[in-house]
Amino acid sequence: MKQLMLGNKAVARGLFEAGCRFISSYPGTPSTEITEEAVKYDEIYCEWAPNEKVALEAAFGASLAGARAACAMKHVGLNVAADPLFSISYIGVQGGLVICVADDPGMHSSQNEQDSRHYAIAAKLPMLEPSNAQEAKDYVKKAYEISEQFKTPVLVKMVTRIAHSQSVVETEDRVERELIPYEKDQERVMMPAQAKRAHYKVEERTKALTAFAEEDKINRIEEGTDKAIGIITSSTSYQYAKEVYGDQYSILKLGMINPLPVEKIKNFAANVDRVLVIEELDPIIENHCKMIGVQVSGKDIFPLVDEFSQRVVADCMELPSKEFRSVDVQVPARPPIMCSGCPHRGIFYTLKKNKCMVYGDIGCYTLGAVAPLNAMDLNVCMGASLSGMHGFNKARGAEAERRTVGVIGDSTFVHSGMTGLANIAYNQSNSVSIILDNSITGMTGHQQNPTTGKNIKGDPAGQINLVDFCYALGFPKERVRIVDPYDLKQCDEVLKEELEVCAPSVIISRRPCALLKYVKHNPAYSVDSDKCVGCRSCMQIGCPSLSFVDGKAVIDATQCVGCGVCKQMCHTGAILDGLLTQSAVSGESKEGSVN
Amino acid sequence: MATRNLMIVGVGGQGTLLASKMLGQLFLNQGFDVKVSEVHGMSQRGGSVVTYVRFGEKVYSPLIEKGEADFIVSFEALEAARWLPYLKMDGQIVTNTQEINPMPVITGAMDYPDDIIGKIKATGAQVDAMDCLSLAREAGSQKAVNIVLMGRLSKYFDLPEELWLEALDAVVPEKFRELNHKAFELGRNA
Numbered sequence: 001m002k003q004l005m006l007g008n009k010a011v012a013r014g015l016f017e018a019g020c021r022f023i024s025s026y027p028g029t030p031s032t033e034i035t036e037e038a039v040k041y042d043e044i045y046c047e048w049a050p051n052e053k054v055a056l057e058a059a060f061g062a063s064l065a066g067a068r069a070a071c072a073m074k075h076v077g078l079n080v081a082a083d084p085l086f087s088i089s090y091i092g093v094q095g096g097l098v099i100c101v102a103d104d105p106g107m108h109s110s111q112n113e114q115d116s117r118h119y120a121i122a123a124k125l126p127m128l129e130p131s132n133a134q135e136a137k138d139y140v141k142k143a144y145e146i147s148e149q150f151k152t153p154v155l156v157k158m159v160t161r162i163a164h165s166q167s168v169v170e171t172e173d174r175v176e177r178e179l180i181p182y183e184k185d186q187e188r189v190m191m192p193a194q195a196k197r198a199h200y201k202v203e204e205r206t207k208a209l210t211a212f213a214e215e216d217k218i219n220r221i222e223e224g225t226d227k228a229i230g231i232i233t234s235s236t237s238y239q240y241a242k243e244v245y246g247d248q249y250s251i252l253k254l255g256m257i258n259p260l261p262v263e264k265i266k267n268f269a270a271n272v273d274r275v276l277v278i279e280e281l282d283p284i285i286e287n288h289c290k291m292i293g294v295q296v297s298g299k300d301i302f303p304l305v306d307e308f309s310q311r312v313v314a315d316c317m318e319l320p321s322k323e324f325r326s327v328d329v330q331v332p333a334r335p336p337i338m339c340s341g342c343p344h345r346g347i348f349y350t351l352k353k354n355k356c357m358v359y360g361d362i363g364c365y366t367l368g369a370v371a372p373l374n375a376m377d378l379n380v381c382m383g384a385s386l387s388g389m390h391g392f393n394k395a396r397g398a399e400a401e402r403r404t405v406g407v408i409g410d411s412t413f414v415h416s417g418m419t420g421l422a423n424i425a426y427n428q429s430n431s432v433s434i435i436l437d438n439s440i441t442g443m444t445g446h447q448q449n450p451t452t453g454k455n456i457k458g459d460p461a462g463q464i465n466l467v468d469f470c471y472a473l474g475f476p477k478e479r480v481r482i483v484d485p486y487d488l489k490q491c492d493e494v495l496k497e498e499l500e501v502c503a504p505s506v507i508i509s510r511r512p513c514a515l516l517k518y519v520k521h522n523p524a525y526s527v528d529s530d531k532c533v534g535c536r537s538c539m540q541i542g543c544p545s546l547s548f549v550d551g552k553a554v555i556d557a558t559q560c561v562g563c564g565v566c567k568q569m570c571h572t573g574a575i576l577d578g579l580l581t582q583s584a585v586s587g588e589s590k591e592g593s594v595n
Numbered sequence: 596m597a598t599r600n601l602m603i604v605g606v607g608g609q610g611t612l613l614a615s616k617m618l619g620q621l622f623l624n625q626g627f628d629v630k631v632s633e634v635h636g637m638s639q640r641g642g643s644v645v646t647y648v649r650f651g652e653k654v655y656s657p658l659i660e661k662g663e664a665d666f667i668v669s670f671e672a673l674e675a676a677r678w679l680p681y682l683k684m685d686g687q688i689v690t691n692t693q694e695i696n697p698m699p700v701i702t703g704a705m706d707y708p709d710d711i712i713g714k715i716k717a718t719g720a721q722v723d724a725m726d727c728l729s730l731a732r733e734a735g736s737q738k739a740v741n742i743v744l745m746g747r748l749s750k751y752f753d754l755p756e757e758l759w760l761e762a763l764d765a766v767v768p769e770k771f772r773e774l775n776h777k778a779f780e781l782g783r784n785a
Contacts, residue, residue: 002623004619004620004623004629004631006633029635030635032635033635108634108635109635132630161632161657161658162657164632164633164634164635165630165631165632165633165657166616166619166629166630166631166632166633167628167629167630167631167654167657168623168628168629236657239655239656239657240655240656240658242655242656243655243656309656309658309660310655310656310658310660311660311661321661321662322660322661322662322663322683323662323684324661324662324679324680324681324682324683324684325679325680325682325684325718325719325720326679326680326718327676327679327708327711327714327715327717327718328714328718329676329708329711329714330705330708331673331676331677331708332673332697332699332700332705332706332707332708333643333697333698333699334606334641334642334643334673334674334677334697334698335642335697335698336607336640336641336642337640337641337642337698338640338641339608339640339641364640367640370698371698371699371702371704372698372702443640445635536703539701539702539703542698542701542702543701544641544696544698544701546701547696547700547701548701548703558737
């Protein structure tokens with residue numbers, strides 16, 4: 001049956017059809033939907049792991065047990081999973097093991113633009129690169145065949161524009177696979193003697209895979225009519241090349257990006273006057289071509305930075321550009337912002353007010369960095385807030401300890417903030433670690449995590465108690481504080497106390513994400529325009545429900561969720577609690593709750 | 596047939612994804628090759644969002660570039676202006692007149708431009724602007740702005756209305772069917 005499928009959904013469909021039994025992943029844009037779609041198939045056990053390293057190790061364990069297994073992650077997740085990646089390349093697999101990694105050229109939702117293809121080369125693993133949803137499904141199934149034939153994990157690389165584009169997919173039935181029997185084989189113990197033998201095997205495997213790349217139709221030539229140019233390309237760049245040139249030039253479309261063929265490329269190049277390599281980000285194909293003595297144009301024409309499109313290709317090839325219109329007025333930018341009622345707002349306002357140095361982390365709360373809060377100095381990678389703050393404080397001493405905080409979300413804390421906090425507890429910097437516990441993994445679209453008490457299906461699961469965890473690390477009870485970020489006074493008092501005290505401390509800012517379905521909202525607040533003096537104090541919190549009309553604050557009742565933070569900013573009592581105004585009108589009290 | 600290009604633009608959280616899903620289903624049902632490119636993740640948090648819908652005999656790129664869109668369907672007035680350069684010279688804009696302040700306006704750093712729809716018209720672009728929020732409320736939910744706009748867009752296509760409603764029914768839950776049909780009709784006949 002033909003269906004329109006998101007690329008990531010097609011990956012999940014491929015996993016299903018291939019008989020995959022086990023998936024462990026950590027969410028990350030643009031990879032998240034792979035696992036969210038896979039969990040809808042009862043035949044596949046799926047879980048959210050605390051991080052990508054754990055996910056890959058778990059998936060490898062399932063492969064060792066003889067099951068077809070998979071994990072999915074974003075490009076920077078593969079950095080976290082890199083340690084097991086390199087070793088399991090040596091050990092090899094039992095059941096097929098597919099590692100789906102989604103790159104984000106253009107950084108739609110990422111902190112860097114790294115090219116995952118380097119990992120395939122470095123870890124000596126085959127990598128497939130689909131160029132649409134149908135290929136995403138087909139290549140996953142192919143990846144399992146390659147995995148089991150060559151006893152190797154296989155990487156399937158997605159990019160945002162394939163992961164998050166829907167295109168037409170023909171589905172097939174699932175083929176069940178029996179578990180491959182487990183047998184003890186101490187060649188899997190990676191001590192030097194075994195590892196040395198394993199490395200020789202890996203090099204032999206790469207030779208065999210190169211021969212496969214020469215022959216298999218996953219690397220295909222589409223003959224063109226004009227031999228002036230031949231294009232070597234892969235992934236989404238193939239689509240842009242076809243969009244611009246149609247069937248004019250011959251194209252060598254590479255579906256397997258590591259290892260790359262040699263003879264196939266040489267033969268292709270021999271039949272055209274000039275070879276063009278079109279690939280996003282780094283010159284992986286280009287450098288390979290040059291290494292095997294094939295002269296090509298690539299990054300001398302096309303950019304190293306940002307995602308491509310048909311326009312990028314056309315502009316670089318100096319083809320005529322299309323006419324367009326534009327308004328002759330500056331259109332204000334519309335950057336992403338914290339939602340109305342976001343529990344992060346109150347704590348970031350408090351940090352701004354106290355002029356803190358804020359060592360940030362990865363999540364929705366990175367939006368604490370944008371105007372008007374501007375309350376984040378930097379962020380690095382998952383978990384770096386607490387460990388980085390520790391180093392900063394150790395280097396600068398008491399002066400820094402009295403104004404520096406690290407902020408980290410609940411999911412990011414479990415991902416890789418726990419070890420940073422352990423370092424603070426162990427090496428004793430007087431650091432203030434703020435855990436922003438909104439009871440969900442927010443930015444990637446509400447995934448459960450080990451602190452929420454629910455598994456990927458929303459069913460009851462084990463739950464890490466963050467307070468008990470801090471106690472277990474040795475934080476005394478009085479140094480583990482819980483605040484409600486809707487209560488600005490409490491946040492301010494507790495922050496000041498913990499910055500002053502000469503001991504490591506943890507503040508847990510606890511309030512569920514305002515977008516969670518079970519969170520009940522209060523009635524919208526309103527502004528008494530007679531009392532509003534237009535001082536703009538309320539505007540300092542950057543709430544999208546607030547605006548200024550004719551010199552007075554106005555609250556958009558369709559957006560306001562009644563968090564009450566703006567009311568605490570107002571010096572003239574002009575902001576009215578929706579709950580009170582409502583009961584005054586109806587003459588009866590109504591119980592309101594945010595939780 | 597040359598590939599046809601539609602863009603759906605708006606503010607994160609306005610329901611642009613559902614509209615693109617419906618259009619994708621509609622054109623797939625007519626036997627076309629279809630690509631729909633969405634935005635997930637950080638940009639969804641109240642930022643400017645865009646979805647590309649392309650259909651034809653064979654669609655390659657999932658993206659639409661400057662000067663290529665046959666239609667821009669905008670959920671918010673300022674967003675229509677922002678994405679105007681992506682419209683073909685003879686393309687059509689269908690837009691909601693609703694104004695949602697972006698952060699630079701909220702903080703007072705910039706003003707929301709006056710009569711932004713007028714400014715788009717002044718460029719010579721064809722603009723069909725209407726208050727979709729009021730029509731959506733009339734249909735029963737302010738969330739139905741997306742379906743009101745789909746109803747309006749349907750007027751520009753030579754496809755029987757039943758086919759649009761069939762695609763709509765395929766993407767919305769049955770319990771909201773009546774409301775969505777009403778929203779569609781209000782948009783189509785406004």
